[in-house]
Amino acid sequence: MIFQACQRSLTTRILRAAAFPGVLAAVLLLAAPDSARADRKHAATKAGPEAPRGELATSRRTVLSPPFRHALVFNGGSLDMHVLFGMYDAAVESGNPPDLIVASCGAALGAAVLRAMPDPEVRKSFTRSHRFYTYMRRLRYSDLSLFDVYTDLRRLGHLAVEQSDPHSPHREVPDAFYRRSIMHPDNQYIYDEISLGFDDKVPGAPEIVLLANRLLFTQEDVGRRPEPGERLYEETVFCSTRVARLLRAMPLRSAVNAAFPDSFIGPGVAYETGYSLAEAARFSYTDPYLVPLAGPYLTGAVNELTSYEIARLAREATIRYAPQWDRIDGNLMKKFFGHDPWSTNEIFASLYADRWIDTADRDYKSLARNIGFAPTPRAVATLGLRVKTNIPKLSHRRFLRLVRTQEEYGRARYEQAAKRPPNSREHIIERYDFGLPREELDRVRAENRAQFKLD
Numbered sequence: 001m002i003f004q005a006c007q008r009s010l011t012t013r014i015l016r017a018a019a020f021p022g023v024l025a026a027v028l029l030l031a032a033p034d035s036a037r038a039d040r041k042h043a044a045t046k047a048g049p050e051a052p053r054g055e056l057a058t059s060r061r062t063v064l065s066p067p068f069r070h071a072l073v074f075n076g077g078s079l080d081m082h083v084l085f086g087m088y089d090a091a092v093e094s095g096n097p098p099d100l101i102v103a104s105c106g107a108a109l110g111a112a113v114l115r116a117m118p119d120p121e122v123r124k125s126f127t128r129s130h131r132f133y134t135y136m137r138r139l140r141y142s143d144l145s146l147f148d149v150y151t152d153l154r155r156l157g158h159l160a161v162e163q164s165d166p167h168s169p170h171r172e173v174p175d176a177f178y179r180r181s182i183m184h185p186d187n188q189y190i191y192d193e194i195s196l197g198f199d200d201k202v203p204g205a206p207e208i209v210l211l212a213n214r215l216l217f218t219q220e221d222v223g224r225r226p227e228p229g230e231r232l233y234e235e236t237v238f239c240s241t242r243v244a245r246l247l248r249a250m251p252l253r254s255a256v257n258a259a260f261p262d263s264f265i266g267p268g269v270a271y272e273t274g275y276s277l278a279e280a281a282r283f284s285y286t287d288p289y290l291v292p293l294a295g296p297y298l299t300g301a302v303n304e305l306t307s308y309e310i311a312r313l314a315r316e317a318t319i320r321y322a323p324q325w326d327r328i329d330g331n332l333m334k335k336f337f338g339h340d341p342w343s344t345n346e347i348f349a350s351l352y353a354d355r356w357i358d359t360a361d362r363d364y365k366s367l368a369r370n371i372g373f374a375p376t377p378r379a380v381a382t383l384g385l386r387v388k389t390n391i392p393k394l395s396h397r398r399f400l401r402l403v404r405t406q407e408e409y410g411r412a413r414y415e416q417a418a419k420r421p422p423n424s425r426e427h428i429i430e431r432y433d434f435g436l437p438r439e440e441l442d443r444v445r446a447e448n449r450a451q452f453k454l455d
Contacts, residue, residue, distance in 0.1 A: 071314035072098035081110030086410025104300030108284035112277035140184035160335035211300030231266030238280035255305035264338035
């Protein structure tokens, strides 16, 4: 793949000198005067070849002699791992198999399965088996009612506006050791079939990199005000010894911290090569309030900027274009990590990719609601309002139908993106942006101070 050259001489010089070329370009774009940013606001939801959001990211700088040919970057995705399988299989069948997968949060589990079972027939024999279906349908949820969930998340959302302000006297160390979570702590999350090591040899398997954030605080620190400049997390990369060596040689630093210096995430990156695929995936999808801790790590869902930098190890990159955070999840991430996830998504979506895979459309939203496996609020007349899932409890056959639909969606989305020119967003018609407008942010802040007597 031939990358286009940057068009602006000043920007070109800055990008050549920067440790984070793509991310810095996007930060410069977002740091433009308010009037210029206002002109770009509409273009942020109507993506096309003339969309200004990509003006400063007209190329993707790789490392010298990149060791990988094709990176597939998939952040998030909840439990709908079969969407990732469909994308991967479509890329393989097109003659362009990804040899590096960078994933986080829900996609980490799918990436682990792909690493352990690159052959589609072997993988299907596992993910479509009655045994795997039994794993999924036995996932237990806590006894929290929807009222409990709403009350907890609303309070966390109100408090979140204080966390991104380093000068706020009400900024605090978040409670990552929460006792109330939506997923039951006794669930089985570790599968023997993917309990391989990152260095274990699997013929035809891609290298995978999973991201999470290591806690730098203890339960005794919860609730206190952080010291000026104190970091609460260290970005952690779970990978093979080979990939760790390549990333250290770049050298890789936290792109999240580079974009948000006041974030709770520090500038360094740690490498872990000794955990199994299953353990690393479990750490990566430990979402605050959703999945209880199983070690000193929280989700890698907020680390998409660093995942982009990792993809510089490949000559070309296919990247998932994800929907924006909804208000509940976005505020939850802001509460725990101390920076704005909506701004992170804006930066990420302004970067260069050889292929953007659209999962920000109505079809994906409908898929996630109707056939996705993530927990969703559902009313059950006999049991009251509880958190439920679309995983069928008594029908393996229906489970297989949902799995095939997810795979077909992923396959169709990759094929759609592969037909477009590099960095094209023509096929991305609309992005659903549930971010907080400035006036609403001010209102939430006022309500926050009044309700919790913070003044």
